[in-house]
Amino acid sequence: MSAICTSYQSPGKGFVKGFSCPAPESDSRAVYCCGFNDVKYCCDDPNSFFPYEYGYMWWLSIGAPVGLSIAAVVLLAYLINVCVLFYLFIATKPGHRDNGLTLSVPG
Incomplete structure (x- = not known):
């Protein structure tokens, strides 16, 4: 069994x-x-031919880490915002309830 690789135009080697x-x-x-x-x-793998140019696949392989990096930065910014808001919620909570009325015992 054998396969034939057809002729092609290579960026570095020419034809x-x-x-x-x-x-x-x-x-x-x-x-x-x-x-x-x-x-x-x-x-030796029958499924290792891709009908694209190598440069196209290279850009896809670069695009994935760049996209994941951007997503990681957005997630980090979101988590920082949640932590800051949680801290502000806890820090600005009054220590005791004060409704402005004085308590008096009847009698």
Whole structure:
């Protein structure tokens, strides 16, 4: 069993001719064409070819940590606000109830 990686245009290497898997310099179990539209190689996983360009996937992998960092900062700001408001609620609570009336014992 073997697969054929079609020719492609690589950003760093220019035009790369198609080749069959397993390649002579790779493992004999690497019978599948893997990688991206602009970076292809032989591997042993049939589900490792992605019909996107490598640069697109790279931007997705950078976007996730940036988005998570922004979410973490927003969550931290929210938690700080909750703590400050809770402190202000406790600190400004009167120590005893004073309704402004004096208590008197009848008689």
